[in-house]
Amino acid sequence: MAGGRDLQLDALRALAVTLVLYSHFFAPGGTSFLGHLGVRLFFVLSGFLITRLLLEARDADQFAAGPALRSFYARRAIRIFPPYFAVLALVWFTDLEQARSSLAWHALYLSNFWYAHRNEWTPWLLCHLWSLSIEEQFYVAWPLIVLLAPRRRIEAITIGVIAFSLAYRFYWPIAANPALARDLLPPASMDALACGALLAVRRARGADAPRWVRFGWPAFAAVFLLVVWSDPGPADSAWEWPRWALVQVLPLVPLMAIVAACSNGLGGRLGRLAELPPLLFLGRISYGVYLYHAILLAYVVKAQPWIPLNVSEEGPGRFLVAGAATLIAASLSWVLFEKPLNSLKRYFPYVARPRARTPGEARRLGATYPGAKAALDLQPTDRSYP
Structure with missing residues (x-):
């Protein structure tokens, strides 16, 4: 894979985390659909990159499933666990926002089940960990499929996962219960992860994204915007469930097309823009930005009496102060903590x-x-x- 192509995928990470920060720090009421798009983009990217990586390992002459699996889990642990558990340790020692009682769920990467079970975003400062739990659950199961299933069946399995995730949404009108579980249980996100995986599987056999994805994505994006900007109506209206389902599903085609284009390498001005050094650095530290941003927001809000800008509510003041604090913390974490640890990955090659x-x-x-x-x-x- 050419380095320039992966550089542009870093730019997509930067875009995704910026959408999340805007939603949580700036958008009134924190209800902006842009944060939702940012998380879905992260999922498509993760599905694509992890599947591509595993297929490259599987296609190597020296491939053996056992060592490849052990290396995958070791490398993921090196990359993900240290900053994650450092954050949980900080929350435990300070009992920030009385979040200590739920830490066992977060430590086991069951944040999504915790919030789904309680049906409320409490404690709020750890609510963003639901998506990291989804990714970790994906990391546990998906390598077993990609490395152990018959090679010719992987694409069909990937399409089956997408179909199951789409079918999952038909359960909720029957249940008549628009609870948080509707969005937080793993099937609600498997379609985005599997769309990225499908792109990687097709690339491995020399194909690109389907033509209807590459040329039809603007229509899906336009309909998505119309649905988002439509009046949601009362909570129990006939439009409530179809609107939710469309908001979840319609972005998948544009996001898949964008990942496909950047993984091929954009040219011209757009390509040069996607490879600007500040954008690439933000993409490189995006995991830390996402992980730390809500924790730092809690401290920023507590420091409101000493801050001349309004950081207690969403808006420019919060976006500026909390955003700057997040970028500084994530940058220091990457340079002093994460990057040195990542060098340990060399001891865990996927193939001998x-x-x-x-x-x-x-x-x-x-x-x-x-x-x-x-x-x-x-x-x-x-x-x-x-």
Whole structure:
């Protein structure tokens, strides 16, 4: 994968986390649909990148399922766990917003089940962890499918996951209960993750996103905007359920098209814009930005008496102060904490490195098989993955 293409995917991470910050810090009432789009974009990106990575490992000559699985889980733990559990430790020691009682659920990556069970966003400062729990649940299950299922069946399985997630939404009119579980249980997000995975599976066999996705996404985006801006009506209106379902499903096609385009590499001015260094750095630290932003918001609100701007409510003051604090904290975390730990990933390759041959072995092999030495010289000694 060319580096420039992955650079543009970093730009998409930056866009996604900016939409979340805008929704939580600026949008009145925190109800902006842009935050929802940001999370869905993260899911499509994660599904694409994780599936691409696993398929590349599976297609390697030295692939073995057991070592690849162990390396995957080890690398995910190195990348995700240290800052995550550092945040939970801070909340535990300070009992910030009386959040200590729920920490066991968050520590087990069951935040989505905690909020679904209680049917309320309490404690609010950890409510954003629901999406990280969804991703972790995906990380546990999906590699088993990609690395162990028959290779020719993976695309069909991916389409089946999307279909199941879409069908899940038909349960709620029957239940007549628009509870938080409707949005927080894993099936509600599996369609976005699987759409990204489907793109990676198609790429692995030399295909791109379907033509109807590449050329039809503007129509889906236009209908989505019309639905979002429509009057939702009373909570029990006949429009409430279809509107919710459309808001969930319609963005998937544009988001899939955007990820496909950036993974191919955008050209021209748009491509240059997507590779601006500040944007790429924001994408690189986006995990920390997302993880820390609500915690820092809690501290910023407590510090309101010493802050001349209004940070107690959504608006420019909160966006400026809490946003700046989040970016500083995430930057320091990346440089001093996350990046050094990420270097440990080199000890967990997805495929075994070829054993280094001694000069004598190389000469004997070259004498027995003409051209073998030149071929050996061209083989990479290490495959690195993001």
